[in-house]
Amino acid sequence: xxxxxxxxxxxxxxxxxxxxxxxxxxxxxxxxxxxxxxxxxxxxxxxxxxxxxx
Amino acid sequence: xxxxxxxxxxxxxxxxxxxxxxxxxxxxxxxxxxxxxxxxxxxxxxxxxxxxxxxxxxxxxxxxxxxxxxxxxxxxxxxxxxxxxxxxxxxxxxxxxxxxxxxxxxxxxxxxxxxxxxxxxxxxxxxxxxxxxxxxxxxxxxxxxxxxxxxxxxxxxxxxxxxxxxxxxxxxxxxxxxxxxxxxxxxxxxxxxxxxxxxxxxxxxxxxxxxxxxxxxxxxxxxxxxxxxxxxxxxxxxxxxxxxxxxxxxxxxxxxxxxxxxxxxxxxxxxxxxxxxxxxxxxxxxxxxxxxxxxxxxxxxxx
Numbered sequence: 001x002x003x004x005x006x007x008x009x010x011x012x013x014x015x016x017x018x019x020x021x022x023x024x025x026x027x028x029x030x031x032x033x034x035x036x037x038x039x040x041x042x043x044x045x046x047x048x049x050x051x052x053x054x
Numbered sequence: 055x056x057x058x059x060x061x062x063x064x065x066x067x068x069x070x071x072x073x074x075x076x077x078x079x080x081x082x083x084x085x086x087x088x089x090x091x092x093x094x095x096x097x098x099x100x101x102x103x104x105x106x107x108x109x110x111x112x113x114x115x116x117x118x119x120x121x122x123x124x125x126x127x128x129x130x131x132x133x134x135x136x137x138x139x140x141x142x143x144x145x146x147x148x149x150x151x152x153x154x155x156x157x158x159x160x161x162x163x164x165x166x167x168x169x170x171x172x173x174x175x176x177x178x179x180x181x182x183x184x185x186x187x188x189x190x191x192x193x194x195x196x197x198x199x200x201x202x203x204x205x206x207x208x209x210x211x212x213x214x215x216x217x218x219x220x221x222x223x224x225x226x227x228x229x230x231x232x233x234x235x236x237x238x239x240x241x242x243x244x245x246x247x248x249x250x251x252x253x254x255x256x257x258x259x260x261x262x263x264x265x266x267x268x269x270x271x272x273x274x275x276x277x278x279x280x281x282x283x284x285x286x287x288x289x290x291x292x293x294x295x296x297x298x299x300x301x302x303x304x305x306x307x308x309x310x311x312x313x314x315x316x317x318x319x320x321x322x323x324x325x326x327x328x329x330x331x332x333x334x335x336x337x338x339x340x341x342x343x344x345x346x347x348x349x350x351x352x353x354x355x356x357x
Binding site: 019020022024026027030041042044045047048049051052 | 066067068069070101102103107125169170276
C-alpha cells in the first residue's frame, strides 16, 4: 500500500497564559480609553445643548 | 494556525482588532460620508459637537449592523473566499462575544443619537439597524435574488438620518438622496456579484447571477443604472439643488450609464477577467462619494 494516511483534522493550537494576559491587558487599556473618551463626549454634549438652548 | 478560544475553563478574550473588523470599517466609511453629507446639506446650523455625536451614533449603528450580520452569517462566510478570513469564520472570535458586542453597540448608538440629536433620528437609526439585521440579513438575503434591491433601503438610511438629526424633520431632498442610494445598490452589488459569482454559488446565497443567470443580471444592471441616473439628476430640475450639483450629477451619471452599457451588453467567455464589471464596481463607489460631496458643495457655494 502506497496510499498516504488521511490528514489529521485541524485542531486549533492551545493558547498560553502570556497570550491570555496580553489580550486582557490590551482590552482593558482600550476600554479605559473609550470610557474616558465617552465621559468627555457626554460632557461636551451637555455644554453644547446648554449653548443651543440659551 | 488559529488559537483555541477556550482552554481549562478559561476563554481567550477577543482581540479588539477583531471586534473592530466585525464592524466592517470599509462599509462604515461610505455610511459616515453619506450621513455627514445629509447633515451638512440640511438647512440651519448644527453645533459641531452635536453634529459629530450624531455622525458617531450613525457610524456605531452601522458597525453594530455589520457585527450582527457577521454573527448571523459566520457559517456562510466560511464558505466564501472573500469572507473566510473574517474573525468569526477564521475562529479568532467566539460567536457569543460577537452577538453581545453587536447588540450592545446597537443599543448604545441609539442612546447616543437620542442624547445628541432628537427622537426622530434615534427612531430612524433603530429602524435602519432592525431592517438590516432582520429584514435583509435574516429574511431576504438567503431567500430571494431581490435581496439587494429591497435590502438596499438599509444602506440608504444614513443621509436621511443625518438630515433628520440636524432638522428634526424629513424633507424631499433627503428622500431623493435615499432613493438615489436605494437605486444605486443593485448595479453596485450585481457588478460585484458577477465577478465573485462562484463564491456566492458555493455559499448557496441566491444572488441574481446565480439564480437568474448572467445575461439577465447584466440587463438589470443597465435598467437600474438608467433609473438611478434619473433619480440622481432629479433634485436639480425639481429645484432642491443648484447647477453645481446638477452638472456633476449629469456628467457622473452619464459615465455610470456608459460603464453599465459596457457591462449590460457584453457576454463573458471562459477565463474572462471581468474588467468592465470591476471597473463599474470601483467607479460606483467613487460616484456616490463625488455625488454626495457635490450635494454639500452646492449647499455651501450655490452657483
